[in-house]
Amino acid sequence: MGGRLLAMANAKALADRLGYRFGFTWKAIGDKEFHVIDGVEKIFSADFIEKYWLGEKIKRSDFAILEKTAFTRSSLDAAATKRNFRGWICNEFRILEAFRDEGAETIRRSETLRGFGFSANVKQALDAADKCRFPGPMAALHLRSGDIVRGKYRSSLDFADKVVPSTLAKSIVSELSSKGLSTLLIGEDRATLEYLRSETGALLTDDFGAREFEDTTLKAFFEMRLMARCQKIYAGSSVFATVASVMGDIPSITTTTLFDSSRAAEIILGELEGHQSDYHPFEAAFGYQAAFLNLEDRISSARAREILEKAHGLDPENDVYALKIAASYFRENDYRSGEAILKSLMTREFLVSAEMPLRAMRVLTVRLWRGHVMSKDFESFFAAARAGFPYAAACSAHILHRASGELKPALRMIAQSLRTEPTNTLFKKIRGSIRPITSPKSGLLPKARSGLWKAGIRI
Structure with a gap:
C-alpha cells in the first residue's frame, strides 16, 4: 500500500504543478500472510474516488510511461502533441527528481498527500494518531520484517x-538516547517488539493505542501518522517509512x-553471539545475512562461510546460504568442497520434486x-564447471540458459x-528443460522455434 500512496502523491503533485489532470487505478490484493491491500472504497472517500479513480484496470497502451530521465513541462507538452495517448503512467518513486523547472519552487508532496480524500475510517485512524501525546522528542525506528525476513523474499538478497x-535495534535505541531522543519502534512481529522494549525501554505503537485497531489497514495508517509526528525516521529503504516521512515532511534516514x-x-x-536464542530463528538468520552482506567484499572466504553457515x-x-557457501569454496579453488x-x-531437492528448475536453481x-541477485558468484560456478565438476556445470548451464539466454553454451x-x-537422471531432466525461452511478448518466429524445439526439431 505504501508504494501506491507514494506513487499517487508524486503523480498528483506533478499534475497539480503542470496543470494536468490526475487519475489513479487501484486493485485490491491479498497475501494472507504478509500483504493485504483493501479495496479502493475502504481507503478513499466517495468524492475522491468519483473525481479521480480510473478503475481497477487501464489500457496501458493508451498511456506513455514517465521514466526517471530529465523532463520539463515543455518536453511533456511536445510529446503529447506528437503522440496520441491519454497521458502518462507515473509509478517511479523518485520521479520528481527528474523534473526540471527553473525558477519554480520545489514540488512539495507533503501537502499533496495530506490533501488526499481518505475514507472516514482512515481519517479517524489518522486523527487518533494526531491526538497522541509523546513524552518528549521522538525518533521512529522502522524495523520492517514480513516476507523479507520470514517469507519468500528472504533468499532475495537485494x-x-x-x-x-x-x-x-538495541544499539540504535542506545545511540538515539545519547542524542536526547526516545525511540518509537514500528515492526511486524509482536514478540520481537516486546522483547526489544523490555531490553531498551523503547516505546511501541501499542503504547499509544495501536491495539485498538483490529483492522490491519487502519492500524497501518495510525502507525504511519505516528511516525510522521516524530522528529526523524530511521529505516531501511522501506516505502512505508518513506510515505510516513512525506506525510510529516520529516527526514527518513538510514541507520548508516x-x-x-x-x-x-x-x-x-x-548481539547474536550473546543473545541469539532471544530472537526468532529467522530474525537471527537475517542478522547473520545482514552482517555478511555488509562485510562480503572485505572478509576472507573462510570468515564468510562461518557467518553463512550460522545463518543456514x-x-x-x-x-541462498548453501549456494553462497559453495561459491566461497569455488573462489578458493576448493572445487571438491x-x-x-x-x-x-540438488539431489535432496530432486527427490522431493522433479519439476525443473529446482528450487535452488531458481534462487541462483x-x-x-x-x-x-547472485551475479557476482556466476564466474565462480563457471570456474568450477571448467575444472570438471558436474553439479557446478549443471548450475552453470542453468545460469547460461536463464540468466544470459545463451542456449547453445x-x-x-x-x-x-x-x-x-x-x-544421472537429474542432469537428463535439466538437459530436457533447456529450450528457447519465449514470453507472452515474444514474436511469432521465437514462438514457432520453441514449438519446433519441443517437437524435437532443431533449427
Missing part, C-alpha cells in the same frame, strides 16, 4: 536493505548515519530490478555434466 535488522556497515556488522554479530543452520530451507554442497542440495538466477555445459555421469 531486498535486505529495506530492513533494519532487529539484532541491531549512526553506524557504518562494518560497525553495524560487528554489533549484529556481537537457523534457516536450512533458504538455499563446493561441489559436495551442490550435489547434496533470481533477477530483480538491480540485476541478478548452456547445452554444451549440461552435456559436460552428462559426459561425467551419463545415467
